Amino acid sequence: MKKVWIATAVVAVLALGGYVGYRAYRKLTGEGPGQRGRPGAAVAVEIAPVRTVTLRDVGMFTGSLMADSRFIVSPRIAGRLEKLLVNLGDPVRRGQLIAVLDDEESIQQAERAKAELAVAQSSVLECQSNLDAAKREFERAEALRQKKIASESEYDQAKAQYEVQEARHKVAVAQVTQKAAALKEAEIRLSYTKIHAAWEGGSDTRYVGERFVDEGALLTANAPIVSILDIGSLTAAVYVIERDYSKIAVGQLAKVTTDVFAGREFSGRIARIAPQLQETSRQARVEIAIANADGLLKPGMFVRVALEFAAHENAAAIPVSAVARRNGQRGVFVADAGGKKTRFVPVEFGISGNGLIEVVHPRLDGPVVVMGQHLLEDGAAIRVVPPETAASAPRDAERRPQP
Numbered sequence: 001m002k003k004v005w006i007a008t009a010v011v012a013v014l015a016l017g018g019y020v021g022y023r024a025y026r027k028l029t030g031e032g033p034g035q036r037g038r039p040g041a042a043v044a045v046e047i048a049p050v051r052t053v054t055l056r057d058v059g060m061f062t063g064s065l066m067a068d069s070r071f072i073v074s075p076r077i078a079g080r081l082e083k084l085l086v087n088l089g090d091p092v093r094r095g096q097l098i099a100v101l102d103d104e105e106s107i108q109q110a111e112r113a114k115a116e117l118a119v120a121q122s123s124v125l126e127c128q129s130n131l132d133a134a135k136r137e138f139e140r141a142e143a144l145r146q147k148k149i150a151s152e153s154e155y156d157q158a159k160a161q162y163e164v165q166e167a168r169h170k171v172a173v174a175q176v177t178q179k180a181a182a183l184k185e186a187e188i189r190l191s192y193t194k195i196h197a198a199w200e201g202g203s204d205t206r207y208v209g210e211r212f213v214d215e216g217a218l219l220t221a222n223a224p225i226v227s228i229l230d231i232g233s234l235t236a237a238v239y240v241i242e243r244d245y246s247k248i249a250v251g252q253l254a255k256v257t258t259d260v261f262a263g264r265e266f267s268g269r270i271a272r273i274a275p276q277l278q279e280t281s282r283q284a285r286v287e288i289a290i291a292n293a294d295g296l297l298k299p300g301m302f303v304r305v306a307l308e309f310a311a312h313e314n315a316a317a318i319p320v321s322a323v324a325r326r327n328g329q330r331g332v333f334v335a336d337a338g339g340k341k342t343r344f345v346p347v348e349f350g351i352s353g354n355g356l357i358e359v360v361h362p363r364l365d366g367p368v369v370v371m372g373q374h375l376l377e378d379g380a381a382i383r384v385v386p387p388e389t390a391a392s393a394p395r396d397a398e399r400r401p402q403p
Contacts, residue, residue, distance in 0.1 A: 045372035063238035
């Protein structure tokens with residue numbers, strides 16, 4: 001029972017202390033139960049002046065860098081990799097020899113095709129000789145037939161022999177064409193054993209991004225050997241939310257930063273904008289082209305991209321904390337010249353940044369309440385108290401939302 005009485009006494013003391021503190025707070029702020037500001041009771045508030053600054057509406061986005069051009073060097077035919085002439089990170093010139101496959105079989109095929117072409121060409125010469133002889137015999141038989149010296153059967157036999165030799169000659173000529181095509185095919189196949197890096201447009205020098213095989217490997221057709229990258233210019237891919245989508249345009253300037261080069265900015269411009277937003281995230285892909293002549297930036301780097309949507313110079317700005325809502329309207333409480341009373345003024349706001357927001361309309365003729373306005377109503381009495389920590393807003397402000 002003694003412990004119960006002690007516990008009851010402690011609870012009573014705590015309750016009495018809380019009630020006294022509550023009454024002291026009500027007396028200090030002038031707020032009574034069920035009301036924001038009691039007539040005649042001044043509410044303690046902090047105020048801030050309307051400032052003229054330059055406001056910048058800047059969106060911050062994150063993404064990754066990609067090479068503008070990347071392709072895989074692969075063989076067109078199967079074979080053993082005899083030589084690999086480049087390694088990871090090596091520069092590669094346009095048309096440079098990259099690798100060599102075992103070419104013994106291809107050389108033999110080309111030599112055989114040459115020999116077959118030579119045989120076909122000799123056959124054409126033989127057929128041409130036989131054709132000439134048959135033509136002369138036919139012409140002689142035709143002349144004798146007109147003089148009625150040769151018989152009809154001799155004439156027909158000479159004509160038939162001429163036509164046979166003419167057909168054989170055409171076949172021989174066709175075989176030459178066929179063997180020439182086979183030789184060309186063998187030579188092309190032989191050229192496939194020499195693998196070059198070739199591309200159209202862009203810079204003449206690129207770099208080996210990845211190496212997939214070693215010398216001696218047995219490769220199938222189209223098996224990857226190395227990848228070739230163009231890092232003279234890069235692309236940063238970011239995703240823009242629906243609210244900011246209408247604020248961007250192709251050609252818009254972007255500032256790019258990365259943790260690897262802290263404190264350094266790289267310039268870029270929006271190159272491409274997706275014509276649709278993804279249904280799952282309500283975001284659109286935006287690609288920023290970045291010049292990389294010195295080669296400092298690399299594909300795969302994490303970057304932050306700043307896009308300036310708007311910049312307003314000499315803008316009338318107030319702290320964002322001053323914004324209040326009464327009767328469905330957004331506005332601010334403006335203190336009178338003596339700092340004794342305040343009135344609620346509906347305001348049309350513009351862009352915001354760095355804790356400041358632009359006042360578009362109307363022009364405010366006094367300081368605004370930045371703390372304590374939740375206790376105020378239009379025409380309430382106030383008592384201005386100094387802020388605990390004086391802070392001055394910068395001249396240039398930027399909106400930097402979380403990515």
